[in-house]
Amino acid sequence: MKIVVLVKQTADTEATIVLGEGGKAIVQSNLKFIINPYDEYAIEEALLVKQAHPEAEIVAISFAKPSAKETLLKALAMGVDRGLVIDDSGLENLDSLGTAKILTAAIKAENADLVFCGKAGIDDDNMHVGVMAAELLSWPHVNVLIKLQVQGKTAIAEREVENGEIEVYEISLPAVFGAHKALNNPRYASLPGIMKAKKKPLEVKTPGDFGLKSEQLLSNSRVFIAHYELPPKKAPGKIFKDEPLEVMVDKVVTLLRSEAKVI
Amino acid sequence: MRILVLLEQRLGRLKASALEALTIAAQLSNKQEANVAGLIIGEGISGLAAECKDYGASKIFCCDAREFAHYQVLNYSAALSAAIREFSPDCVLGMASPLGRDLFARVAARLDAGLLSDLIAVDHEPQQGFLGGKKPLYAGKVIATLRFQGDGLKMATLRPNVFPPQQSPGAATLVPFNCAVPASGLKVREVKKGQSTTLDLTEASRIISGGRALGSKENFSILFDCAKVLHATVGASRAAVDSGYASHDMQVGQTGKTVNPSLYIACGISGSIQHMAGMRTAKTIVAVNTDVEAPIVAIADYTIVGDLFKVVPLLEKRLAEY
Numbered sequence: 001m002k003i004v005v006l007v008k009q010t011a012d013t014e015a016t017i018v019l020g021e022g023g024k025a026i027v028q029s030n031l032k033f034i035i036n037p038y039d040e041y042a043i044e045e046a047l048l049v050k051q052a053h054p055e056a057e058i059v060a061i062s063f064a065k066p067s068a069k070e071t072l073l074k075a076l077a078m079g080v081d082r083g084l085v086i087d088d089s090g091l092e093n094l095d096s097l098g099t100a101k102i103l104t105a106a107i108k109a110e111n112a113d114l115v116f117c118g119k120a121g122i123d124d125d126n127m128h129v130g131v132m133a134a135e136l137l138s139w140p141h142v143n144v145l146i147k148l149q150v151q152g153k154t155a156i157a158e159r160e161v162e163n164g165e166i167e168v169y170e171i172s173l174p175a176v177f178g179a180h181k182a183l184n185n186p187r188y189a190s191l192p193g194i195m196k197a198k199k200k201p202l203e204v205k206t207p208g209d210f211g212l213k214s215e216q217l218l219s220n221s222r223v224f225i226a227h228y229e230l231p232p233k234k235a236p237g238k239i240f241k242d243e244p245l246e247v248m249v250d251k252v253v254t255l256l257r258s259e260a261k262v263i
Numbered sequence: 264m265r266i267l268v269l270l271e272q273r274l275g276r277l278k279a280s281a282l283e284a285l286t287i288a289a290q291l292s293n294k295q296e297a298n299v300a301g302l303i304i305g306e307g308i309s310g311l312a313a314e315c316k317d318y319g320a321s322k323i324f325c326c327d328a329r330e331f332a333h334y335q336v337l338n339y340s341a342a343l344s345a346a347i348r349e350f351s352p353d354c355v356l357g358m359a360s361p362l363g364r365d366l367f368a369r370v371a372a373r374l375d376a377g378l379l380s381d382l383i384a385v386d387h388e389p390q391q392g393f394l395g396g397k398k399p400l401y402a403g404k405v406i407a408t409l410r411f412q413g414d415g416l417k418m419a420t421l422r423p424n425v426f427p428p429q430q431s432p433g434a435a436t437l438v439p440f441n442c443a444v445p446a447s448g449l450k451v452r453e454v455k456k457g458q459s460t461t462l463d464l465t466e467a468s469r470i471i472s473g474g475r476a477l478g479s480k481e482n483f484s485i486l487f488d489c490a491k492v493l494h495a496t497v498g499a500s501r502a503a504v505d506s507g508y509a510s511h512d513m514q515v516g517q518t519g520k521t522v523n524p525s526l527y528i529a530c531g532i533s534g535s536i537q538h539m540a541g542m543r544t545a546k547t548i549v550a551v552n553t554d555v556e557a558p559i560v561a562i563a564d565y566t567i568v569g570d571l572f573k574v575v576p577l578l579e580k581r582l583a584e585y
Contacts, residue, residue, distance in 0.1 A: 013517065014536060017404045026405065037518060097372055122517055124400050126380050128368045131336075135372035140337060140449035143365055146511075156452070161361040162273075162465060164457025164512045167334065172448030181518045182511040222377025222415050223395070227408040231399070234562055237548075241555060241568035249577040252549060252565045260547040260564060262469075262526040263493070263585060 001056040003046045004107050005080065006117035006130060008036040009064045009071045013122065023228045033071055038118025040078075040186040041179035046116050047079045048184060049150055057081050061106050063088050063099050066204045076197035077189030083202040090214055091207070095221045096124075100132035102217070105210035107137065112174065119144045119178040127178070134176035142169055143178035264392040266292055267350050269343060269357035269366070270301045270315055270323070277303075277311045280358040280466060282318055282428035284421055288356050289319030289431045291387050297321045301435065302346045304339055306332035312437040319431030324349070324440040331444075333451040334362050338444040340369045345442040347374065347416070354393050354417040360465065363420045376416035379409050381521075383422050383544065393417055402517050402540030423466050424523045457512070461496045464515060469526045470545070472498035472515055473508070476531025476553075476571060480508045485572065486530065489579040498522065498542075500532045516541035528578075530571040534559025551575065 011017070011031045018027040035043075043060065050056045060075040061084045062068045072083035086102055088094070094102075107115055115137075117130035127143060134141030146166070147158035150173070159167045160180055189197070207214060238255070240248040256263045266288040270281040285301060292298040301323040303311055312323040326342045343366060347355060355370075357363040359381040371378035382396035386408070395410040396419065411417045464470060471493065473486050483497065490497045499509035501516055515522055517537040527545035532538060534550075534557055542548070543562055550563035551571045560566045567574055 011401060013402065015401070017401050019405070026401075095377065097375070097378070100372060122402065125521070126368075127364045128371075128378065128380065131365060131368035132372035135340075135369045140447060141369075142449075144361065154448075158455075160512060161334075162457075162463035162512075163461075164510065166455040166457075168452040168455060169335075170450040170452050175448070181514075220375070220413075222375075222413055222417075223379055223409055223411055225407045226395070226410045228400075229406050229408070231403060231406055231543075234564075237560070237562075237564040237566060239555060239560065239566045239568065241566075245567075245569050245573050245577055248567045248569065249574060249581050252567055253578070253581045255565060256526065256547065256549070257585070260526070262547045263582070 001053050001114070002110055002112045003049060003056055003058045003114045003116065004110055004112040005039070005042050005046050005058060005060045005075070006103055006115065006133070007039045007043070007060045007062045007072060007075055008118065008121045009033045009062060009068045010036040010121055010123045019228050019230065026228060033068070035071055035074055036118050036121050038120060038122070038179055038181070041181060041183045042116035042118050043075050043078055043080060044184045044186040045148060045177070045179055047187070049114065052150070059084060059110055061086065061103060063102055065089065069202050069204065072202060073197050074189060076200045076202065077193040078187055079193065082200060085204045087204055087206050091217060093221070093224050094217055095223045096126055096128035097132055098217045098221045100129045100136055102207050102210065102212060103129065104133045104136040105212055107133065109210055114173060115176040117176065117178050119180045130176050130178045137174070137176070139175050140171050141176040141178070142171060144180045145177045146180050146182040148177060148183070264292055264354065265298045265350065265352040267346060267352040267355045268299065268301045268320065269355070269363065270303045271358055271360060271362055272303060272305050272308050272311055275305070275308060277314050278358065278360065278466070280360065280423040281315060283423065283426040284356045284358055285315055285318035285320060286429045287385055287421060287426050291354070291385070291393050293389060300324060300350050300352070302326065302343065304331050304342045309437065309439070312435070316435040317430045318428065319433065320435040321433065322438045323435045324438050326440045326442055328441070333454055335449055335451050336365055336369055337447040337449050339366050340373060341444050342442045343370050344373055346440060349440070354419070357420045359420040359422050367418050367420050371418050374416055376418045377411045377413070379419040381422050382419055383425050385421070399544070402536060403543045422523055424468060461490070464496050464498050464513070464520045464522050467496035467522065468524050469493055469495035470498050470515070470522055470524045471495045471528040471530065472500065472532060473503055473530045474500040474532035475502035475506055475508070477503060477508055483508055485575045489575050489582070492579050492583045500538050501535070529559050529563070530575055532559055533557040534562070
């Protein structure tokens with residue numbers, strides 16, 4: 001069994017975002033990169049499947065700069081067998097469908113039986129690439145996955161929707177699964193795991209290695225980011241303290257009605 | 264410009280956000296109603312078309328069959344793709360709900376369309392039509408302006424509660440619409456019901472949320488009591504969820520839900536970056552906190568410095584007077 005985990009490198013949650021001149025780009029040089037937090041649940045789920053299928057091989061694939069090898073090392077330290085970075089140089093502005101096309105080519109080349117990814121990247125929060133890859137592969141998918149039981153060629157998969165509702169699917173494999181937070185508890189990399197990771201295969205390839213042409217991908221790219229801006233700063237709010245609680249509550253409720261007009 | 268709008272229903276009820284998408288479609292089409300059509304997918308839902316006939320669409324396709332009783336992405340993708348072939352729109356709009364976000368990504372890949380998700384603003388020009396829109400990135404720390412390019416199909420989902428619905432003259436006609444579903448390796452076994460009878464957090468216009476300061480699952484009941492009076496939905500911080508005080512589907516923030524209510528009351532929530540990522544676009548924010556230095560106070564419109572266990576019941580009592 002071959003399991004592919006799609007791993008995105010994202011800016012650390014705590015990162016301060018600095019814009020380049022004219023809001024044309026986000027300054028990358030000061031950013032610390034991490035594995036997209038949802039992808040850690042995807043990695044853990046792949047490792048859990050491997051526990052039940054010890055012959056399985058897990059490959060983590062990232063479409064990023066070659067420097068993302070550093071980030072993939074963490075996946076290898078958690079227990080992933082092999083890493084692959086597909087160099088995105090010159091394709092930084094590719095849309096999510098273009099990214100999905102590249103990753104799909106890599107998934108096909110790996111002859112994967114199962115694909116895990118995070119439900120969304122915490123940077124652009126699109127929820128696109130995993131679902132689009134499933135469509136391009138003509139596989140079914142379940143995104144926002146909170147429970148999975150693989151049983152031979154099928155699986156029972158639970159998807160969280162809204163109001164606490166859960167959709168339960170019977171899904172045939174191969175399939176793509178997008179991991180949500182409630183799925184599992186990602187393990188920490190152990191010290192021996194970190195040592196072993198350094199010896200595991202970690203390659204860098206280009207889209208061309210999968211028969212894809214950058215110019216063609218770019219000319220088929222349908223959306224792009226034209227501009228970035230920082231959100232408007234909010235005016236300081238009103239703070240009520242050191243008064244009897246009843247008085248403060250009364251003032252705020254009155255303001256909610258007369259000033260904010262929300263009740 | 265021709266626009267097809269997915270009018271989402273869940274459990275036989277039209278979502279309020281369906282009218283928000285129709286309103287934007289009417290604006291994008293320069294109020295030429297012949298250019299806007301709606302699509303409802305489900306079972307036993309033809310009656311819902313009446314609820315959206317006065318929002319600028321000329322016709323509403325009703326894809327009403329047993330196979331669509333529950334959301335199943337491959338069946339719904341077949342229906343949406345078929346309706347797109349039938350109406351041949353320039354753009355397709357839906358809401359950034361769990362269903363909309365899942366379905367639109369699948370169909371965009373199928374039709375090689377451009378897709379923008381979770382827009383909080385829509386940009387258009389009379390000459391060029393639908394240009395794109397804005398969406399928050401990096402947990403709301405940046406707002407990006409996105410643009411379509413090329414002449415392919417344009418698809419977009421809109422964040423609920425951002426675009427106020429507005430009626431337009433003209434009444435839509437209902438068009439029954441049939442579509443064959445493909446054999447697929449995806450079957451809905453069951454839909455487990457949620458506990459809650461209130462609106463989902465992502466659609467609620469009022470939310471009262473609790474943090475770790477609540478101290479226990481039982482103590483969350485003071486929020487539920489207050490929510491009942493306020494007609495609000497109860498949310499929680501990641502710290503409260505991780506401590507087992509609230510279920511995961513109540514979590515607001517980066518690894519939970521992004522919400523956009525008109526009123527957000529944060530009780531005992533200090534305001535981590537992760538939490539604020541999910542709620543900073545709320546129109547009015549109230550913080551109830553013992554610590555005036557808590558980060559949430561910086562983005563709150565109104566802060567009550569005090570013990571939430573005393574403040575929340577007073578709030579409930581005072582709100583009940585309205």
